[in-house]
Amino acid sequence: MLGQTHRGFTLVEIVAVMVVLGIVSLGVSRYIGTGTQIYADAVARDRLLGDSRFVVERINRELRGALPNSVRVSGNSNTGHCIEFVPVVWSSVYFDIPVAPEPASDTFDIVSWDPVSPDRYFYESQHEVVIYPVTANDVYISPLHRIGLATEPSVSSNVATLTLEAEHRFATDSPSARVYIVDTPVSFCVVAGRITRHANYGFFAAQPLFPNAGEVVAEHNANTLSNVAGNTFGDPFTVTPATLTRNAAVVVLLKFAQSGESITFYNEVHQPNVP
Structure with missing residues (x-):
């Protein structure tokens, strides 16, 4: 039609829209990113809790079936700490x-x-x-x-x-x-942030240590190991020998940490078997 004019967007309007969309996109992305991070942290926390509960329960259950007076601990801050027992x-x-x-x-x-x-x-x-x-x-x-x-x-x-x-x-x-x-002895060792299980290695007069081999049963361990195993409260395994009035007991203290989250398990495992 003659005399009709067509108007588009001005440069100022386009720039203004781009700025607004950028601000909105930034807010949405931060919102989504925060939600995603919260979900990822929750999943990591649940995985850490589940894995640590599994290994603690496994150690507790095996220790309860140990031969009387067969539980012993050894190790230091460099090679790790091991607890050994005879099932x-x-x-x-x-x-x-x-x-x-x-x-x-x-x-x-x-x-x-x-x-x-x-x-x-x-x-x-x-x-x-x-x-x-x-x-x-x-x-x-x-x-x-x-x-x-x-x-x-x-x-x-x-x-x-x-x-x-x-x-x-x-x-x-x-x-x-x-x-x-x-059966032949079994050991659980805490070394370099891992907990490993060892079996089928036979009887030795001196307790063996296993710094690099074995079945990995847990990771992300955060225990601070002393130079004499079972000598301080922070050590993972401490044995209390039996007396005439009570059975032997093992204190299992395991700490786990990942992504800023930390979990500590403290258990006293009583040895029901007697000689």
Whole structure:
């Protein structure tokens, strides 16, 4: 149509719109970014809490099934701290064992398990028999308290006959006639921000340390390790030996930290088993 004019946006209007859109976009992006960061922090916190709870519960559960007087700790601030113990596979009471001045024997009888029970004892070649371990030396050093099993025990009625790898004479009787069948030692180590588990390495007189190997069961550990394991409150593992009035106990103190969040678990694990 003649005489009609067409007007567009002026440069000032375009610049003003761009400025407004930039301000709005900045606010929205910050809002979304803050929400995303809050969500990421919450996920990381939940993962840290879940992982730390898992390893604490695993350590507690395994320690509760340890052979009496087999728990020991060692390490320093450089190599890390380790707690070692011997897991009990099966326990029962015996009828009689060879003790001086009786002659040595390679068999003796114990109260049996139900042969059809899913919780019955299952023999493995590395299993050993331990009777009346009063100290860690009785467990890891003394040949008089511990000896290997040679074959699968024979079961008749309520009696199981254990066949030892050689004729043996035990150091002394257990006051409660307790006999333990055990597996090889297990260690949990705290080193370089990780917690690792170690097994199937055998019995050693001196407690072994594992600074670089093993199954990683947790990360982001934040314990400050002392030069003598179990010597300060901040150490991850402290053992309180048994007395005449109470069982042994292990204090498990584990700290975890990630992305500014920190969690501390403090547990006292009582050893229900007695020699």
